[in-house]
Amino acid sequence: MCNFSTIEIGGFALFNLSNLNIGIGGKIDFILYAEYEKISSKSKWDRSNWFYKQTGDLGLRVSYSYKPFLISLESWFGIMNMISGPTDGADIYQNHFGVLIGYTF
Numbered sequence: 001m002c003n004f005s006t007i008e009i010g011g012f013a014l015f016n017l018s019n020l021n022i023g024i025g026g027k028i029d030f031i032l033y034a035e036y037e038k039i040s041s042k043s044k045w046d047r048s049n050w051f052y053k054q055t056g057d058l059g060l061r062v063s064y065s066y067k068p069f070l071i072s073l074e075s076w077f078g079i080m081n082m083i084s085g086p087t088d089g090a091d092i093y094q095n096h097f098g099v100l101i102g103y104t105f
Helices: none
Strands: 002-017 020-038 043-046 054-066 069-078 095-103
Touching (some): 002 054
Antiparallel strands (some): 002 020
């Protein structure tokens, strides 16, 4: 299992249709640290040199607002292979999904 520490910078272009927002976006991930943990032995190793320092993602978002409340579904898809080190031909792409619930003041 790999654990990453990253800083992500990006943006969305949102299209408003009444209470519904639909958007596409992009972001750059700056990988600060990557740690590999072998589950069977609980040992941990720094593997930051196995991964590129920057990767890119494309995202989709759908948001619905009702009065001050907001709910969003968001997904990000990696467009760059993250691997730069000795991993026997493995490819790793970052993909993740999220649900955001908010309130507007």
